[in-house]
Amino acid sequence: MLFTVEIWQFVKSNILSVVLGIIALILWKNWSKPDHFSRLPPGPAPVPLVGNLLHIDVKEPYTYYLELAKKYGSVFTIWLSNKPAVVISGYEALKDALLTQGDDFSGRANYPVLMRVTRGYGVLASSGHRWRELRRFSIMTLKNFGMGRRSIEERIQEEARCLVKAFEEPNGGTFNPEHLLCNAVSNVICSIVFRHRFEYHDPQFRFLFDAIDAYFKVLSSPIGQLYNIFPKIVGLFPGPHKKMFKMVDKAQAYMKEQTVNRLMKLDTSSMPEDYIEAFLIKMLEEKDKANSEFSYDNLFSSIWSLFSAGTETTSSTLRHMLLIMMKYPEVQERVHKEIDEVIGPDRPPMMEDRVKMPYTDAVVHEVQRSMDLAPTAVPHKVMRDTEFHNYHIPEGTLVLPLISSVLADPQLWKNPNHFDPENFLDDAGHFQKNDAFLAFGLGKRVCLGEGLARMELFLFFTSLMQRFTFVGIEPPEEIDITPSCCSFGRLPRSYECYAKLRVQE
Numbered sequence: 089m090l091f092t093v094e095i096w097q098f099v100k101s102n103i104l105s106v107v108l109g110i111i112a113l114i115l116w117k118n119w120s121k122p123d124h125f126s127r128l129p130p131g132p133a134p135v136p137l138v139g140n141l142l143h144i145d146v147k148e149p150y151t152y153y154l155e156l157a158k159k160y161g162s163v164f165t166i167w168l169s170n171k172p173a174v175v176i177s178g179y180e181a182l183k184d185a186l187l188t189q190g191d192d193f194s195g196r197a198n199y200p201v202l203m204r205v206t207r208g209y210g211v212l213a214s215s216g217h218r219w220r221e222l223r224r225f226s227i228m229t230l231k232n233f234g235m236g237r238r239s240i241e242e243r244i245q246e247e248a249r250c251l252v253k254a255f256e257e258p259n260g261g262t263f264n265p266e267h268l269l270c271n272a273v274s275n276v277i278c279s280i281v282f283r284h285r286f287e288y289h290d291p292q293f294r295f296l297f298d299a300i301d302a303y304f305k306v307l308s309s310p311i312g313q314l315y316n317i318f319p320k321i322v323g324l325f326p327g328p329h330k331k332m333f334k335m336v337d338k339a340q341a342y343m344k345e346q347t348v349n350r351l352m353k354l355d356t357s358s359m360p361e362d363y364i365e366a367f368l369i370k371m372l373e374e375k376d377k378a379n380s381e382f383s384y385d386n387l388f389s390s391i392w393s394l395f396s397a398g399t400e401t402t403s404s405t406l407r408h409m410l411l412i413m414m415k416y417p418e419v420q421e422r423v424h425k426e427i428d429e430v431i432g433p434d435r436p437p438m439m440e441d442r443v444k445m446p447y448t449d450a451v452v453h454e455v456q457r458s459m460d461l462a463p464t465a466v467p468h469k470v471m472r473d474t475e476f477h478n479y480h481i482p483e484g485t486l487v488l489p490l491i492s493s494v495l496a497d498p499q500l501w502k503n504p505n506h507f508d509p510e511n512f513l514d515d516a517g518h519f520q521k522n523d524a525f526l527a528f529g530l531g532k533r534v535c536l537g538e539g540l541a542r543m544e545l546f547l548f549f550t551s552l553m554q555r556f557t558f559v560g561i562e563p564p565e566e567i568d569i570t571p572s573c574c575s576f577g578r579l580p581r582s583y584e585c586y587a588k589l590r591v592q593e
């Protein structure tokens with residue numbers, strides 16, 4: 089007892105020293121870099137507790153990384169609070185990491201927003217054995233539906249017809265195409281996942297993609313960045329992130345309900361007709377296998393992955409394409425001319441038209457290159473202790489592939505800083521492929537829906553352009569094509585436009 093009183097008196101008389109001592113202890117605990125961090129790539133000196141956060145513009149983090157790449161070269165380290173992140177910049181270094189050492193760099197970072205929504209399940213958020221199994225299954229299933237009786241191409245053409253009709257509804261008045269584009273793209277995934285398409289005004293459909301929209305907007309906003317760095321603290325406060333988590337929970341509950349309904353009616357003797365059925369059949373086949381990854385958790389999260397990764401990306405790109413058409417009427421005119429020559433006014437565009445339409449193909453690629461939708465892809469982590477470019481990156485370290493550095497590299501493009509379809513055309517006007525086109529990522533975790541997305545972009549874009557001329561509510565020179573959010577995703581801004589009928593009935 090006497091001893092306790094003495095301690096208390098000592099604390100009281102040395103209160104300042106005690107507080108400073110505690111702070112020093114916290115700093116030391118959080119900051120003393122363990123030995124395994126000693127051979128990380130170089131980078132700017134971090135400040136205890138916050139790392140390099142004071143220099144990172146949470147609205148546009150990749151611009152700081154691009155600057156650092158000029159100073160430190162193609163591999164460097166930044167500290168997000170007390171955690172290191174290795175940034176890889178430039179085509180050659182990205183190839184070395186994601187292709188040559190693809191297995192080492194194939195992990196998905198445990199980003200708190202992603203983890204809160206998926207709990208590490210599903211094809212997008214998982215790593216290692218789980219991810220490999222789910223990725224192989226998902227690719228095979230998407231391919232099977234594309235190659236089946238009712239191919240993905242036909243489904244997109246059918247949806248494009250509905251989209252064109254919906255664009256006619258404003259009858260020459262202004263409208264915002266954002267929701268319609270999102271509906272159309274979402275419906276393609278819905279038909280693959282649920283074998284069902286929604287009418288564009290169906291309220292059930294609305295809440296599904298409102299949830300996806302909110303998810304991307306939060307991920308691409310400063311609050312999302314802060315949540316990813318300080319999840320426990322930011323999670324305590326109200327804000328758009330809390331609202332978004334509630335919306336996503338509701339959307340996921342709907343997806344679960346759909347799955348249970350489907351399970352009740354499952355006929356294992358016939359061929360699966362959608363992703364859910366194919367997954368449920370696989371679950372039954374593997375029910376006695378000890379380490380099977382075909383579980384409900386992985387099914388629900390994989391469905392969410394396909395929806396979330398496949399909707400906002402493709403519809404944002406289409407939205408940006410129409411904005412570019414309004415900004416550059418001369419480009420729009422050339423696309424119209426090519427459509428008139430190759431497809432004409434009556435039949436629906438087909439994928440086989442693309443090879444005969446080099447200019448339109450170049451426009452689609454150039455929109456993707458110049459908009460740079462995912463400047464740091466979806467962050468990775470290293471799966472094991474990794475030697476890379478003479479540095480040592482410990483297992484589990486966050487890795488940011490700086491895709492922006494390649495998409496705007498002056499060594500790799502004729503005109504890197506402006507929208508210019510010539511970036512994908514040779515002197516004779518033929519389409520010119522460029523391996524540095526990394527809009528879908530690179531290596532083992534390259535976008536799983538790339539083939540589907542390319543079809544959607546070409547077919548939706550040409551179907552709309554076949555029927556309409558797009559005009560902005562401002563003159564072209566005043567149209568702003570800079571994105572509205574620029575962190576995780578560079579999402580294009582919302583706008584009103586006119587869709588003027590080209591072909592009169």
Ligand code: HEM
Pocket residue numbers: 196211212213223393394395397398399401402405461462465466467489527528529530532533534535536537538540541
């Ligand atoms: C213009 C459209 C699209 C773009 C620009 C895009 C871009 C990307 C990028 C950059 C990644 C990350 C690659 C990495 O981790 O290094 C990715 C991953 C992914 N994408 Fe896409 N994507 C698009 C459309 C789609 C579509 C339509 C689907 C749906 C089928 C889809 C499904 C996925 C999935 C599931 C992943 C995660 C793959 C994995 O972790 O193994 N994406 N996408």
